[in-house]
Every structure is written in structure tokens, then in C-alpha cells.
Amino acid sequence: xxxxxxxxxxxxxxxxxxxxxxxxxxxxxxxxxxxxxxxxxxxxxxxxxxxxxxxxxxxxxxxxxxxxxxxxxxxxxxxxxxxxxxxxxxxxxxxxxxxxxxxxxxxxxxxxxxxxxxxxxxxxxxxxxxxxxxxxxxxxxxxxxxxxxxxxxxxxxxxxxxxxxxxxxxxxxxxxxxxxxxxxxxxxxxxxxxxxxxxxxxxxxxxxxxxxxxxxxxxxxxxxxxxxxxxxxxxxxxxxxxxxxxxxxxxxxxxxxxxxxxxxxxxxxxxxxxxxxxxxxxxxxxxxxxxxxxxxxxxxxxxxxxxxxxxxxxxxxxxxxxxxxxxxxxxxxxxxxxxxxxxxxxxxxxxxxxxxxxxxxxxxxxxxxxxxxxxxxxxxxxxxxxxxxxxxxxxxxxxxxxxxxxxxxxxxxxxxxxxxxxxxxxxxxxxxxxxxxxxxxxxxxxxxxxxxxxxxxxxxxxxxxxxxxxxxxxxxxxxxxxxxxxxxxxxxxxxxxxxxxxxxxxxxxxxxxxxxxxxxxxxxxxxxxxxxxxxxxxxxxxxxxxxxxxxxxxxxxxxxxxxxxxxxxxxxxxxxxxxxxxxxxxxxxxxxxxxxxxxxxxxxxxxxxxxxxxxx
Numbered sequence: 001x002x003x004x005x006x007x008x009x010x011x012x013x014x015x016x017x018x019x020x021x022x023x024x025x026x027x028x029x030x031x032x033x034x035x036x037x038x039x040x041x042x043x044x045x046x047x048x049x050x051x052x053x054x055x056x057x058x059x060x061x062x063x064x065x066x067x068x069x070x071x072x073x074x075x076x077x078x079x080x081x082x083x084x085x086x087x088x089x090x091x092x093x094x095x096x097x098x099x100x101x102x103x104x105x106x107x108x109x110x111x112x113x114x115x116x117x118x119x120x121x122x123x124x125x126x127x128x129x130x131x132x133x134x135x136x137x138x139x140x141x142x143x144x145x146x147x148x149x150x151x152x153x154x155x156x157x158x159x160x161x162x163x164x165x166x167x168x169x170x171x172x173x174x175x176x177x178x179x180x181x182x183x184x185x186x187x188x189x190x191x192x193x194x195x196x197x198x199x200x201x202x203x204x205x206x207x208x209x210x211x212x213x214x215x216x217x218x219x220x221x222x223x224x225x226x227x228x229x230x231x232x233x234x235x236x237x238x239x240x241x242x243x244x245x246x247x248x249x250x251x252x253x254x255x256x257x258x259x260x261x262x263x264x265x266x267x268x269x270x271x272x273x274x275x276x277x278x279x280x281x282x283x284x285x286x287x288x289x290x291x292x293x294x295x296x297x298x299x300x301x302x303x304x305x306x307x308x309x310x311x312x313x314x315x316x317x318x319x320x321x322x323x324x325x326x327x328x329x330x331x332x333x334x335x336x337x338x339x340x341x342x343x344x345x346x347x348x349x350x351x352x353x354x355x356x357x358x359x360x361x362x363x364x365x366x367x368x369x370x371x372x373x374x375x376x377x378x379x380x381x382x383x384x385x386x387x388x389x390x391x392x393x394x395x396x397x398x399x400x401x402x403x404x405x406x407x408x409x410x411x412x413x414x415x416x417x418x419x420x421x422x423x424x425x426x427x428x429x430x431x432x433x434x435x436x437x438x439x440x441x442x443x444x445x446x447x448x449x450x451x452x453x454x455x456x457x458x459x460x461x462x463x464x465x466x467x468x469x470x471x472x473x474x475x476x477x478x479x480x481x482x483x484x485x486x487x488x489x490x491x492x493x494x495x496x497x498x499x500x501x502x503x504x505x506x507x508x509x510x511x512x513x514x515x516x517x518x519x520x521x522x523x524x525x526x527x528x529x530x531x532x533x534x535x536x537x538x539x540x541x542x543x544x545x546x547x548x549x550x551x552x553x554x555x556x557x558x559x560x561x562x563x564x565x566x567x568x569x570x571x572x573x574x575x576x577x578x579x580x581x582x583x584x585x586x587x588x589x590x591x592x593x594x595x596x597x598x599x600x601x602x603x604x605x606x607x608x609x610x611x612x613x614x615x616x
Contacts, residue, residue: 042098068525090405095249097181097414104415111407112414113357114378115423119226120428125222128210129429135580136194136211139204143168145175146192146445148433149422150185152176153445155192156463165459167197169452170229177232177419188418191423195226199329212420212427216353217331225354228332231413246314246333248335250452251403256338264320264393270298271345271382272319274311279327283347283373287325290375296382299323303404312338320392321345321385338403343395344368344384347375348535354416367398482535483596488514490537491563498594499541500555508555511540537567538599544591553592565596 021569054074088107093099099107122128138144140160146153152175159165182188201223205211213220214228233247245251271291277284284301291297298319300309316322317340324334324344330351337344346368349356360372369385371378385392394487435444445463446454454462493514500508518533539558544551 006333043356044164049085049580060327086410088406090409092412094405094493095411096178096411099411099415101184101418103142103212104419105469108407108412108415110357111355111424112419114225114352114354115416118221119423119427122210127427127429128424129194132210133192136205138194138211138394141167141198141212141442142194142196142204143172144194145172146430146431146433147175147179147188148190150179150182150188152179152448153433154451154462155445155449157459158464159460161460165456166230169459170232170234171195171197171226172448172451174227174232174413175417181414183419189421190422190430191425192430193424197229199327199444208575214332215353217351218416224420226414226420227354227413228335230332231410234332246406247335248339249410251290251313251336252339255317255404258314259318259341262318264396265322265389267296267318267342269320269386269389270296271321271323272298272311273307273318273323273325274300274302274316275331275333277328279331280325284325285324287375287378288371290378291323294379294382296321296386296541316340317342320396321382326351335403338399338408341396341400341404344399345371345378345381347371347373355403355407355412355584358402360402365398365402366395367402369395369433378387379411383449413481418469449508481514482518482533483598485518486514486535486537487564487567487596489516489559490539491516491560491567494539494558494563495560496557497553498557499539501541501552509541511538513538534598536595538595538597540593546592554591556592567596 042377085154086106090105092108093103105112116425124336133144134493138156138158140158141164143157144155146155154172157168158163159168179185193208193212197214198204199215201211201213201216201220207220210222210224212224212226216223216225216228230245231248233245233250235246237243273287273291275284277288288299288301291299303310313336316337320342322337322342322344323342324337324346325331326347326349330349332545334344334346334353335355342365348370357365360367369381371381389423410456431444433444434441436442451459494512497512498508499510499512503512514537516535516537541554
């Protein structure tokens with residue numbers, strides 16, 4: 001499993017061909033890795049053809065038709081005293097989060113298509129039971145919540161870091177806004193649900209699981225779509241700096257101010273795009289390569305850290321044409337581009353968001369221009385648009401009327417949330433607000449209003465029951481999360497050390513130890529009250545199977561990823577073959593021994609090793 005450290009540049013004479021055969025594949029792998037992960041526009045088009053399609057699956061796309069989505073809904077009389085029938089008016093109703101159910105259906109025909117589709121799927125597949133929700137394991141980026149008697153409760157959350165936490169909080173806040181504004185809040189259906197803020201549902205769930213997500217593929221029929229976090233607000237925190245975007249309504253206001261003095265004909269007649277190439281390298285580099293040599297191109301890569309080629313969201317609206325490209329899955333930037341009175345040009349989309357049913361690529365309702373996923377037809381379509389400016393302006397006007405002034409308004413978002421709750425309730429088992437714990441009646445979850453008062457750290461793992469490793473008995477049990485953190489820290493440290501025979505001298509070490517410290521939080525006190533939690537990780541050079549250290553190759557460096565794999569295996573298998581019962585094992589050749597000790601203060605090793613130690 002472990003190999004001697006070496007360099008592909010060493011060797012002489014007859015070994016040259018062998019070295020070339022080793023170095024060439026390594027160089028090719030490195031070049032491909034660079035092409036996939038770089039955000040710089042310095043990769044040759046031929047090399048771009050070699051980049052694996054990966055998640056972008058460039059030959060597939062989602063195609064759906066919704067012939068009635070943009071048809072006006074029947075007007076209706078609100079009450080007997082009204083003379084004129086009610087209809088949605090931008091400027092009066094777009095910020096009204098409290099429209100009635102009938103007003104929602106009248107104002108936004110077609111917006112609820114995916115909710116109806118999801119309800120049909122689950123109705124045909126037996127509905128969503130409480131046990132079905134219980135079978136879904138919460139991983140980073142997921143939240144379990146419920147609405148009960150008109151109040152929003154957070155049952156449990158799991159976040160990997162601040163990005164997850166802020167997206168979860170934004171989504172919960174948008175739900176609460178729609179709930180608080182409901183004309184009949186106390187009559188909202190009681191439901192319990194799980195949602196994910198990850199880009200791809202496949203990152204967090206299996207096929208057929210019931211979940212709410214920001215985007216899905218057509219094949220992921222069990223998923224319900226919800227508005228993404230950016231409708232509430234967003235910012236990009238990079239290297240500790242806040243690149244504020246703000247609430248979606250704030251973005252729209254800035255765009256309207258800019259366009260109040262800038263007609264479509266006065267905008268620059270070019271196609272603009274800014275984005276990170278590494279989010280979907282094959283797809284996004286294809287756009288750069290196709291557009292590169294044309295006078296109408298203002299397509300550039302974006303490096304957030306140095307803000308090279310940076311444009312504000314509203315500055316995109318200074319161009320007549322704006323390209324849209326999917327990222328790791330969907331791209332949350334589409335709604336910002338649709339705030340502009342510009343022509344959106346998008347490739348055939350693979351991922352569906354909640355408002356995509358309103359996209360129209362042809363006819364009198366056309367509100368964007370669709371191109372192939374390899375962008376080979378982009379030049380021809382751009383030339384046609386440039387030669388027909390009146391047609392281009394009509395498409396831009398349709399986009400504004402459809403999205404900025406109707407389907408992406410606060411009123412539409414709130415209507416969507418309430419319709420989602422109703423559609424979901426029709427196929428889901430009703431939740432229980434109370435449960436019994438140790439003979440006592442306990443309310444499940446925490447009201448949203450109280451959840452907001454938790455610290456960031458408390459929000460990250462709210463409601464989670466630790467996955468306890470109790471290989472040493474209940475008293476010495478430890479949360480698996482702390483073991484994983486200890487191993488990750490130890491492996492990063494061990495990868496910098498040359499391990500070899502004791503007494504070798506120089507920078508060769510016989511053994512190394514890393515101690516991870518963590519706070520013990522009630523009620524999961526597995527050590528004496530007040531003690532600090534510790535996990536000790538050790539790696540030791542041994543004497544070989546026959547006690548002959550010369551039989552062991554060396555010196556060695558343990559690669560970080562390999563280290564993590566072999567260290568985690570013992571505590572996942574509850575292997576206590578290490579010294580004094582500690583979790584651990586020997587390498588196959590008995591040259592190395594590693595141990596993970598969750599209780600160094602109470603289980604001292606029988607042998608005091610001489611070497612170096614590190615603490616996190």
C-alpha cells in the first residue's frame with residue numbers, strides 16, 4: 001500500500017526510455033487535471049476536447065413542453081363590492097407575499113407545474129410516510145423541518161460549514177416569510193419534510209428518496225423543486241471578504257435604476273458572460289472557444305479572488321445579450337440575468353429549477369434563445385439576432401414581462417411555497433409535534449424564531465444524535481465525528497514526515513503522534529465531568545515480520561489520502577488490536593503500526609515511545 005519516495009527525473013542511460021514511459025502519462029494526467037480545475041483561459045481548444053464531460057453530460061438535456069404555462073388565467077371578482085375583476089398588476093401586487101390561493105392561481109399560471117408532477121409521482125408510488133423520512137440519513141447540507149398549526153419548526157440540520165448554514169437559513173427564512181404572510185396561516189397543512197441545499201441531489205440522497213431541492217434532472221422524479229436561497233438574499237464570502245449580492249429584490253432595483261436611463265438600443269450589442277471555468281470546464285470552455293474570435297463576444301472567465309474580468313450583476317444589463325451556462329449542476333445566476341431587459345442565450349439545460357417551465361424558446365411568447373450544449377450554432381444565432389434588432393428587443397421585453405415583472409417576484413415566490421406545502425401535504429403522512437422521551441412528553445424540533453437565536457456553531461449540527469463509537473465500552477465511547485477529525489488532522493501532519501528505523505538520524509522519525517482536542521458537550525458526556533475530550537493518533541515504524549528492520553523499505557512518507565483510509569478502517573470495524581486494546585493494526589509486512597486512542601488520559605500505552613508529537 002505504501003511506496004518509496006522517489007522522482008520521475010532520476011536515473012541514467014538505459015533507464016531514459018523507462019522514465020519517459022512513466023513521466024509522459026504523469027504529465028498528461030497533470031495537464032488534464034489543470035484543464036479541469038483551472039479558472040484561467042489558457043487551455044488549448046484541442047485539449048478541451050479531452051476533458052471528461054463528467055457531471056455536465058454534454059450530450060443530454062431536459063426537454064419539456066408546457067403549452068398552457070404562459071396563457072392568461074381567468075380573471076375573477078374578489079368580493080361583491082368589486083366592479084372590475086381582479087388581475088395581477090406589477091407595481092401593485094409584485095411585493096405582496098399574502099395573495100390568496102385564487103389570486104396565486106390567476107397571477108401565475110404554469111408556475112406550479114412541477115409541484116403537480118411530484119404529487120402525481122408519489123400518489124402513484126404509495127405516498128410519503130414518516131418511516132420513509134426516517135430512512136433518509138441526513139448528511140451535510142440537509143435539514144428536516146415541519147409546519148405545524150401555522151408555525152415553522154426545525155427538527156434537525158447538518159451543515160459542513162458556513163456556506164451550508166447560510167443557505168439553510170436563507171431557505172428557512174423564505175419559507176417563514178411566505179408562511180407569516182398567508183391570509184389563512186392557521187389553516188396551512190401540517191407537513192414534515194427534508195430539503196437539501198447542495199447543488200446536486202445525487203450528492204446527498206439515493207434514487208427515489210423524498211426530498212426538496214433547488215434543481216433536479218428529469219429522471220429524478222421523486223424530488224420536489226423549491227426556490228433557491230438567493231431569492232431571500234446572498235453574498236459571496238471569499239477569503240474572508242463579503243462580496244455582497246443582497247436580496248433578490250435589491251438586485252432588481254439596481255437593474256431598474258440602470259435601465260431607466262438605458263434603452264435596449266443603447267446597450268452594447270455584444271454577448272456577455274462571466275463565470276468560473278472550473279465549475280463545468282468542458283461546457284464553459286466550449287463557450288469561450290466558440291465565442292473567442294467574434295466581434296460580438298464579451299465572453300470572459302472570472303477569477304473571484306483577483307476579480308479579473310469582474311462585472312457586477314447590474315453591469316451585465318449594459319449588454320443586449322447575456323449567455324447562461326450551467327455549473328456543477330444548475331446555475332443560480334439565471335434569475336439575476338433574467339432581471340435584465342436583455343436577450344438570454346442559454347444552451348439546452350439539463351437541470352430544472354422551479355420556474356423553468358416558463359421558459360419559451362420560440363413563438364410569440366419567446367423569452368430566451370436556446371443553443372446546443374456544444375455552442376456550435378451560437379455564431380449563426382448571434383448573427384441572426386444582430387441582423388434583426390427588433391426581434392431581439394421583443395425577446396428581451398418578453399423576458400422582463402415573464403420573469404422580472406411576474407414569475408420571479410416576491411409574490412410569485414410566496415405563492416409557490418404555499419402551493420408546494422399543499423401539494424406535498426396531499427401525498428405525505430401528517431407529522432406529530434410531540435414525542436415521548438424517557439416517559440416525558442417532549443416537543444419535537446425548535447420554532448424557527450428560536451432557531452434564529454442559536455449560535456452559528458449550534459446551527460451546524462442542530463438536533464443531531466452523535467454516531468457513537470463504543471469499542472471500549474459505554475464509558476469510553478466517543479462521537480465518530482471527533483475520530484474522523486482526529487484522523488484527518490493526523491494524516492495531514494504525518495504526510496510531512498519521513499518514517500524509518502529508530503536511530504537513523506537526520507529528518508527520519510521512528511514514530512509520530514497527533515492529539516486532537518474537542519469540547520465535551522452535554523448530554524453526551526462519555527468521560528468524567530469537566531474533562532476535555534482528546535483523541536490520540538500514533539504511527540510507529542516497526543521491526544518487520546521477522547524482527548529485521550532492514551526488511552522494511554524506507555524511509556517512507558504516507559500519502560494523506562491513503563493515511564485517512566487505513567486509519568479510519570479500525571474504528572469503522574471496531575478493531576481493537578492495537579496495544580492495550582486501542583483501535584489499530586499492523587501493516588501486512590509488520591513494518592508499520594498505527595493506533596487511534598479515544599482515551600489517552602485513561603488508557604496510557606504500555607510503551608513510552610521516543611519521537612515527536614503534534615497537537616491541533
